Amino acid sequence: MLSRQVVDQVLALAAAVAEADREYPLNEDARFALTSNDAGVEHRFERGGTDDLLGYAQGNRRHGTAQLLVHPEHRRQGIGTRLLHDLGPLPVWAFGDLDAAHHFATANHLVEKRRLLIMQRPLDPPVELDDPDIRPFDPASDTEAFLVLNAEAFAWHPEQAHFSRNDLDTRLGDDWYDPAGFLVSTDAEGLTGFHWTKRHPDGRGEVYILATGPRAQGQGLGRRLLAAGLNHLAEQGCTTVHLYVEAANTRAVELYDRAGFAVVHSDVLYGPPPEPSQEP
Known part of the structure; x- marks a missing residue:
């Protein structure tokens, strides 16, 4: 289980991403998993020189999917790609189907596997x-x-x-x-x-x-x-x-x-x- 301090850091990072993208980058399952002992969930972190959390990724082996986010001020520095590679071949959710997600997917040779509609x-x-x-x-x-x-x-x-x-x-x-x-x-x-x-x-x-x-x-x-x-x-x-x-x-x-x-x-x-x- 992640410590309370680390959970707060992930949530602060998610809030910064949501403010920039107008889209919250973690779904409900991922938020619950931050405080669970689920053995099928793995966490990956990218930190700066002052130990600031610059990027976070969560892989859920039970669901066979992943979610990742990078601080808006530290994008296009390879952080997302490194997190993606750390997770292995898990597909990654892009919430909101934003242009940035399209570019990231194309750059990493990913293709659309599923589409979830919000009605x-x-x-x-x-x-x-x-x-x-x-x-x-x-x-x-x-x-x-x-x-x-x-x-x-x-x-x-x-x-x-x-x-x-x-x-x-x-x-x-x-x-x-x-x-x-x-x-x-x-x-x-x-x-x-x-x-x-x-x-x-x-x-x-x-x-x-x-x-x-x-x-x-x-x-x-x-x-x-x-x-x-x-x-x-x-x-x-x-x-x-x-x-x-x-x-x-x-x-x-x-x-x-x-x-x-x-x-x-x-x-x-x-x-x-x-x-x-x-x-x-």
């Missing part, structure tokens, strides 16, 4: 909803079933498929967690889906995680869960809501598009190009 819409005023199959999550009775359902629903996803009991407990204990905003759907056999919402300190709402289990797909459950979560966020005073969705997940993108969401932003994962085919 947004205004929220309608809350209404009375009556859906007896949807209720708040109960940590005492739903935890194991939720973890199984999440793994089934996101078996294809590089990060969410590995969402663990520790990941869940960490988020349930975070300041933003709202028990009434974590909704699950059920049938006679158990959990069928869930919509975990998030209200940000500035009042924005977020579709944090939305999923339906394999046996409940194709029945309009995703649309119902989405509506219930959006209504909850509106009841909490949120006027806008956003979400993150894989561009390749066309089914989900279409669901959100039909619900009035529009793409406002994107993050890109850059990695080494595919190996040339060995076949003649």
